[in-house]
Amino acid sequence: MTEETVAFTIENFYKFVKEGKIMGAQCNKCGHVTVPPRPVCPKCLSKHLTWKENPKQGKLLTYTIIHVCPEQFQPLAPYAVGVVELENGAHLPGMIKGIPHEKIKIGMRLTIDFEEAKSEGWPQWPRCYFKP
Amino acid sequence: MSGKPLISIISAGMSKFGKRDGLFGRELFVEAATEAYERCPNLDPKRDIKALFVGMMGESYEHQGHTGPTIADWIGITPVQAFRTEGACGSSATAIRCGIFAVLSGLADIVMVGGVEKMTHRATADVTEYLAMASDFFFEQWNGLTFPGLFAMVATAHMHKYGTKEEQMAMVAVKNHHHGALNPKAHMQKEITMEQALSSRVVAWPLKLYDCSLITDGASCLILAKPELAKKYTDTPVHIIGSGQASDTIGLFERDQFTSLNAGKAAAQEAYKMAGIDPSEVDVAEVHDCFTIAEIVAYEDLGFCKPGEGGRFIEEGQSQIGGKVAVCTSGGLKSKGHPVGATGTAQAYEIYLQLTEQAERRQVKGAEIGLTHNIGGLGGTGVVNIFRRG
Numbered sequence: 276m277t278e279e280t281v282a283f284t285i286e287n288f289y290k291f292v293k294e295g296k297i298m299g300a301q302c303n304k305c306g307h308v309t310v311p312p313r314p315v316c317p318k319c320l321s322k323h324l325t326w327k328e329n330p331k332q333g334k335l336l337t338y339t340i341i342h343v344c345p346e347q348f349q350p351l352a353p354y355a356v357g358v359v360e361l362e363n364g365a366h367l368p369g370m371i372k373g374i375p376h377e378k379i380k381i382g383m384r385l386t387i388d389f390e391e392a393k394s395e396g397w398p399q400w401p402r403c404y405f406k407p
Numbered sequence: 408m409s410g411k412p413l414i415s416i417i418s419a420g421m422s423k424f425g426k427r428d429g430l431f432g433r434e435l436f437v438e439a440a441t442e443a444y445e446r447c448p449n450l451d452p453k454r455d456i457k458a459l460f461v462g463m464m465g466e467s468y469e470h471q472g473h474t475g476p477t478i479a480d481w482i483g484i485t486p487v488q489a490f491r492t493e494g495a496c497g498s499s500a501t502a503i504r505c506g507i508f509a510v511l512s513g514l515a516d517i518v519m520v521g522g523v524e525k526m527t528h529r530a531t532a533d534v535t536e537y538l539a540m541a542s543d544f545f546f547e548q549w550n551g552l553t554f555p556g557l558f559a560m561v562a563t564a565h566m567h568k569y570g571t572k573e574e575q576m577a578m579v580a581v582k583n584h585h586h587g588a589l590n591p592k593a594h595m596q597k598e599i600t601m602e603q604a605l606s607s608r609v610v611a612w613p614l615k616l617y618d619c620s621l622i623t624d625g626a627s628c629l630i631l632a633k634p635e636l637a638k639k640y641t642d643t644p645v646h647i648i649g650s651g652q653a654s655d656t657i658g659l660f661e662r663d664q665f666t667s668l669n670a671g672k673a674a675a676q677e678a679y680k681m682a683g684i685d686p687s688e689v690d691v692a693e694v695h696d697c698f699t700i701a702e703i704v705a706y707e708d709l710g711f712c713k714p715g716e717g718g719r720f721i722e723e724g725q726s727q728i729g730g731k732v733a734v735c736t737s738g739g740l741k742s743k744g745h746p747v748g749a750t751g752t753a754q755a756y757e758i759y760l761q762l763t764e765q766a767e768r769r770q771v772k773g774a775e776i777g778l779t780h781n782i783g784g785l786g787g788t789g790v791v792n793i794f795r796r797g
């Protein structure tokens with residue numbers, strides 16, 4: 276996608292995820308980066324925004340191990356989900372994979388990776404997840 | 408000392424909470440409304456109630472929307488103007504707020520506010536899905552987060568930052584089941600032990616089954632009047648002297664911190680300021696214990712103790728009947744049950760009973776000041792009301 280013409284929407288955030296990018300909206304007025312993007316800067320209400328790619332490394336802020344879950348996630352249970360603070364301060368939620376659950380620690384460094392989601396009907400967004 | 412009345416409760420009602428097979432939401436609301444009518448013989452509901460605000464979370468449970476006029480009709484006050492308010496698990500606390508707006512605007516002298524949810528006739532998987540609608544779908548649910556999972560992340564963050572223990576969370580469950588066992592309208596009138604709580608199956612670590620509130624059917628309501636009119640209807644009104652409400656991001660991940668709920672804290676500050684009281688003056692409080700960690704966070708957000716000391720507060724017995732402030736004397740969402748839309752006004756119903764000396768075996772002796780703390784979703788909505796004996 277050419278970033279200049281792309282609207283600051285959730286659909287477009289997921290289109291970038293499909294390309295392996297975590298994109299946010301940087302406010303031209305106050306500099307705040309909103310991830311995922313919104314059509315207006317929540318800090319200063321400016322609509323003058325620029326797409327900005329985010330770093331793929333960050334640290335784990337909090338997490339849980341989910342045992343009881345909706346049917347679609349059943350094959351994965353129990354699975355870990357957490358919130359990661361990327362190196363530029365943006366937060367993202369996602370599953371934590373490739374590490375035994377008892378080794379997961381708040382503050383640990385994690386990297387974003389991407390996967391296709393197999394789902395029928397709406398929505399058909401890809402997912403990003405975290406790994407050591 | 409305490410502030411002047413903002414609005415007065417002249418009556419209140421609550422259905423029995425529980426698995427109410429064969430009854431739907433409108434029928435449960437009739438139980439609550441007729442109790443409120445009977446408590447207040449000087450009131451002519453058809454003539455005197457000028458507006459109805461009903462909190463309900465979702466149409467999915469009963470496949471029924473358009474709640475306002477449905478309830479108005481069932482409780483016999485059609486053609487009253489009727490509204491539904493929605494703030495997830497905080498729906499009926501927002502109904503109280505709307506009632507305050509209505510009366511203070513001068514457009515209505517007397518209003519009914521209440522809430523209802525019928526949940527137990529649906530499969531647990533369906534209920535779980537409907538409840539999850541109160542959390543962010545686009546980023547959090549999409550990545551496998553469940554509603555207990557989100558509160559579990561609050562718990563993990565609290566444990567990491569403050570050293571809060573799973574045992575302390577279990578103590579909240581044991582306390583609220585103890586209180587619930589004293590409440591004849593509670594869903595689960597049964598004591599539990601620490602061992603039971605700690606060995607129950609994991610739902611979303613560190614939260615276990617006994618850390619979670621109950622799926623319950625129920626309805627509750629209050630009749631609110633202009634303070635000048637209260638004594639015309641009852642000798643024992645309860646006044647709301649402070650009220651606050653705030654919102655926050657629907658996504659937990661978007662917040663700066665995960666160990667307190669900003670909306671609940673902001674609502675509390677607004678309510679305390681209006682009431683002109685200090686947290687230490689509260690005698691009895693119903694807080695939003697949808698999960699045990701939420702009650703620990705509530706102690707801190709309401710100023711009953713300092714941030715980080717909520718775990719110790721429960722451990723020291725400060726929140727039980729006889730402690731510094733009696734919290735969730737009704738049994739709370741944990742044991743009285745959590746018919747989501749009905750919870751906010753059910754909390755106020757308990758405070759109404761406490762401040763009019765009608766709480767029987769769980770009465771907090773001489774309680775003068777009460778507080779309710781109702782949270783919607785993961786704190787996207789926070790409502791706090793402060794009450795004084797009339």
Ligand SMILES: [Zn+2]
Pocket residue numbers: 302303304305306307316317318319320321
């Ligand atoms: Zn800005």
